[in-house]
Every structure is written in structure tokens, then in C-alpha cells.
Amino acid sequence: MSTFDQLNLKPELKKNLVTLGFTDFTPIQKESLPYVLEGKDIIAQAKTGSGKTVAFGLALLQNLDVSNFRIQALVMCPTRELADQVAQEIRKLARLIHNIKVLTLCGGMPFGPQIGSLEHGAHIVVGTPGRIEEHLRKGTLKTSDIRTLVLDEADRMLDMGFQETLDTIVAQLPTKRQSLMFSATYPEQIEKIAQRVLSKPERIKVESVQT
Ligand code: ADP
Ligand code: ADP
Ligand code: MG
Numbered sequence: 001m002s003t004f005d006q007l008n009l010k011p012e013l014k015k016n017l018v019t020l021g022f023t024d025f026t027p028i029q030k031e032s033l034p035y036v037l038e039g040k041d042i043i044a045q046a047k048t049g050s051g052k053t054v055a056f057g058l059a060l061l062q063n064l065d066v067s068n069f070r071i072q073a074l075v076m077c078p079t080r081e082l083a084d085q086v087a088q089e090i091r092k093l094a095r096l097i098h099n100i101k102v103l104t105l106c107g108g109m110p111f112g113p114q115i116g117s118l119e120h121g122a123h124i125v126v127g128t129p130g131r132i133e134e135h136l137r138k139g140t141l142k143t144s145d146i147r148t149l150v151l152d153e154a155d156r157m158l159d160m161g162f163q164e165t166l167d168t169i170v171a172q173l174p175t176k177r178q179s180l181m182f183s184a185t186y187p188e189q190i191e192k193i194a195q196r197v198l199s200k201p202e203r204i205k206v207e208s209v210q211t
């Protein structure tokens with residue numbers, strides 16, 4: 001039995017982890033996946049490179065209804081570069097699930113094509129706060145089917161002054177959802193955001209990164 005069999009994951013996801021050459025989960029994945037796959041909210045503190053994208057990516061993909069081409073998961077990142085990386089990583093994890101559409105919505109990119117892609121339908125949006133808020137304001141991003149929210153690198157988003165934007169976005173999401181928050185550090189403002197965004201979160205802290 002492989003390590004991945006111990007979790008209740010779709011067979012396509014398990015099989016793909018092996019194909020990707022993964023032999024075991026990283027510490028943050030081991031600690032967070034059981035909660036995340038149960039549908040619990042988490043706030044996880046772990047450094048860059050610790051494997052957070054897989055920790056939340058598997059949760060998003062596990063819970064997705066592929067036949068429903070509406071946005072079901074929203075991932076927010078502090079920068080376009082990070083959003084692109086996360087989207088790539090999720091696409092890699094999703095390789096054996098057919099027709100999964102992961103869309104990036106970032107600032108500094110033309111608006112028109114993003115609207116076109118949204119009209120076409122997608123399952124997962126990964127983006128930066130400013131642009132996501134703009135799409136919500138314009139009504140081009142619909143939130144009714146969103147069941148999972150991820151705040152990746154939350155401390156950096158605060159450093160960049162995104163707090164109000166995040167609050168505006170979160171206020172428009174369905175309250176019945178799973179929220180996952182990741183941060184490398186844990187300043188007091190992060191705790192405040194956690195209290196507003198998360199519901200009875202599990203707190204996970206991984207001290208050092210396995211190399
Ligand atoms: P973080 O978001 O914490 O910065 P990532 O999720 O981007 O980290 O992961 C960093 C790198 O480690 C990625 O290239 C990813 O493919 C790889 N990785 C993640 N989980 C595993 C694993 N269980 N085994 C091997 N490599 C992994
Ligand atoms: P905005 O509110 O300015 O549209 P977003 O919050 O959507 O910005 O995006 C923030 C991130 O998007 C930035 O950290 C940067 O990576 C990228 N970005 C935003 N605007 C630009 C731009 N004009 N040129 C290049 N990258 C940009
Ligand atoms: Mg990351």
C-alpha cells in the first residue's frame with residue numbers, strides 16, 4: 001500500500017502523484033491533508049517550498065464537480081508570478097482528470113480575454129486580489145458555486161496592502177464554503193483575517209522544511 005492510499009483521494013489523483021514521481025507527502029501535506037479532505041478550514045504556517053500547493057490543490061480537485069463549468073474554487077495569491085505557478089501546479093495535479101479548466105485572473109493582464117475565458121466556463125480561478133475584485137464588481141466572475149477559498153501567502157498579501165480588497169471579495173462568497181489559509185509568518189493581522197474568513201479552523205504549524 002502506498003502512502004497515498006491512506007487518504008481518501010480520487011484514484012486519478014493518487015495515480016498521478018506516483019506519475020509525478022512523488023514518493024511521500026511533505027510534512028505540511030501530512031499534517032494538513034487529513035483535515036483538508038474532511039472539509040475542515042485550516043490556517044497553516046509553512047515556508048515557501050514546503051509543498052502547500054499540493055496540500056490545497058488536492059482538496060480543490062477532490063471536491064470538484066467536473067460536469068459543472070462554473071467556478072467552484074477561488075485561489076488568491078499576492079503576485080501574478082505566484083498565481084501562474086500555482087495554476088501550473090494545479091494543472092499538473094489534475095492531469096488525469098479530464099476537462100478540468102484552471103483560469104488565472106491577474107492584474108497587469110488584458111481584461112478582454114479574461115472575460116472571454118470566464119464566459120467559456122472554468123472550474124478553478126487562481127488570481128490576484130485587485131483583478132478578482134474588479135471581475136466581481138463587473139459581474140464577470142460569478143461566486144454562487146464557489147465552495148473552496150484559498151488564501152495563499154496571506155502575510156505577503158497583507159504586506160502588499162490587499163487587506164480591504166480581500167475583505168470585499170470574501171464578503172461576496174457563499175458562507176457555506178471551505179476556507180484554507182496559508183502564511184509563512186503569523187503576525188497579529190493574520191489572526192484577525194483568520195477570524196473573519198475561517199470557520200473553526202484547525203491550526204497547523206510546520207517548523208522546518210524537509211530538504
Ligand atoms: P510552496 O507552495 O509551499 O512554496 P509548492 O507547493 O510550490 O511549495 O511545492 C514546491 C515544489 O515541491 C514543487 O515543485 C512541487 O511539485 C514539489 N512537491 C510538492 N509536494 C511534493 C511531494 N510530496 N513530493 C515531491 N515533490 C513535491
Ligand atoms: P491591480 O489591482 O493593480 O490590477 P492585482 O491585485 O490584480 O493588481 O495584481 C497584483 C499583482 O499583479 C502584482 O503583484 C503584479 O504581480 C501583477 N500586476 C498588476 N499590475 C501589473 C502591471 N501593470 N504590470 C505587471 N504586473 C502587474
Ligand atoms: Mg506556494
